[in-house]
Amino acid sequence: MVIGILTLVVVGIAIATRRWQRPSYNPVSVAGHGFPEGYVVFTSTDCTNCKTALARLKQTGAPIREVTWELEAPLIEEIGVEAVPHVVYIGPDGQPLAQTVGIPSARWLRRMTG
Secondary structure, three states: OHHHHHHHHHHHHHHHHHHHOOOOOOOOOOOOOOOOOEEEEEEOOOOHHHHHHHHHHHHHOOOEEEEEHHHHHHHHHHHOOOOOOEEEEEOOOOOEEEEEEOOOOHHHHHHHHO
């Protein structure tokens, strides 16, 4: 009886934890594509989360380069974007410093611009 209850609790915790975890995606390779310092955001025109991500990024005041699937599909495929929105922060030396998939969290944005 105790083992059954304990098993149910563990399974419940595992299910709840999975719900809040973002899926992981492979990092993309933007080096050598001439992106300027700031954010590069890979989007699609029918993506609601992309619009939300762009709005959050605009609040930072940093430069933003949007790469939209419908307009630049070959570039997105070459870079290896698997999901949108995918945000990459490019440093002053032109090298990618960090990236995230989905709507960037306030914490992630503070780390990039802070």
